[in-house]
Amino acid sequence: MTLPPITQTFVLHFGEMGSRWGINRTVGQIYALLFLSPQPLNADQIAESLGFSRSNVSMGLKELESWRLVQLQHAPGDRREYFSTPDDIWTIVRTLAEERKRREVDPTLTMLRAVLMDTPANNAERHAQARMTEMHDLIELLTGWFDDVEQLDNDALIQLLNLGSKVRKVLQLKERIKVGAFGKKKSKRA
Amino acid sequence: MTLPPITQTFVLHFGEMGSRWGINRTVGQIYALLFLSPQPLNADQIAESLGFSRSNVSMGLKELESWRLVQLQHAPGDRREYFSTPDDIWTIVRTLAEERKRREVDPTLTMLRAVLMDTPANNAERHAQARMTEMHDLIELLTGWFDDVEQLDNDALIQLLNLGSKVRKVLQLKERIKVGAFGKKKSKRA
DNA sequence: CGGAAGATTCAATAATTACTGAAAATTGAG
DNA sequence: CTCAATTTTCAGTAATTATTGAATCTTCCG
Incomplete structure (x- = not known):
């Protein structure tokens, strides 16, 4: 396992976290590795990087596919399957x-x-x-x-989440609107 | 395990679900049982109902305590500890x-x-x-x-969640407010 | 105090889950 | 179609996690 230390820390962390969920260590580590990788990886590269057997990686990838969490690609002139995580x-x-x-x-x-x-x-x-x-x-x-x-699309979702603490205000506002009467113009940045 | 069939179904389901999380079957079942119980239960009652050993129940309850998910009570004149889940x-x-x-x-x-x-x-x-x-x-x-x-308190939270599909509207509204100019009176029930 | 009721710990073992290597299946190039 | 590259399956084994009963600890009544 000759990963950059940064990557290794991240991969091991998600291996651990995986165990805490139903997901096993192998699957967590594979996904962490793919998430950080600049390019798609094939099963041999993953097995090599993480020190797992080829068959273990195959099962892990199958599990990730059943979660729809990996994307499958082919490099031209190369029969092997390459996996990646969504960019977004x-x-x-x-x-x-x-x-x-x-x-x-x-x-x-x-x-x-x-x-x-x-x-x-x-x-x-x-x-x-x-x-x-x-x-x-x-x-x-x-x-x-x-x-x-x-x-919602990403932008609207992010906007909504950023609203956070201001949610109360919006709710009050909604109340006022439902009643059908706007208060003063002073909106206090909603 | 002579639980009413309704309760049994529920308890077994949460036992299964528990396994899918990090939480084990025992802990899931104990919590499900407590959640449905009309009154607090002591460890022996739980062990009896679920067919687990007393020590297993003890460990399960300890786990649930570490999650702050159970409340501990004492019945007057009874040294045993009784457990329940929050009413709310x-x-x-x-x-x-x-x-x-x-x-x-x-x-x-x-x-x-x-x-x-x-x-x-x-x-x-x-x-x-x-x-x-x-x-x-x-x-x-x-x-x-x-x-x-x-x-937020429960009511406000529920209100917010009910907003759901109307969230977009509220966001648009927020935009308008930020700009500082209200549109027409027509509020379309926000 | 002494002791019994109750709760907890812990080492042993049972059950489950993860991992592997060998074998089988699949794929695609020629 | 054939064969080599690649992937998948699966039975066996390793590792982990759950469960137990016996022993220990704690509490509190008399």
């Missing part, structure tokens, strides 16, 4: 969020809906269902928000 | 988000900042650092937004 980092974040939603949130919503169909047999079940309803509604609210925000 | 589900979500930030995001930011201090030795390192800067800035933007939104 926001694309990565969006894909990650979409996939996690699909894999974790959607099944949970399905389970909750199914279980909420049952008629409760006693007070304990009634309480359990009430709790699950709270969770269901919360998840729907969050994913609804996510689906909407997901539609 | 938003408290749970907030705590979860705070802890994940503390455990995953903050160390990543620290790593990135450290590595970005180094002077790049060549073009590959320069490129790697540029990539890391992008990541750093993105994380800062997201966590900054989070820290701000975190300040």
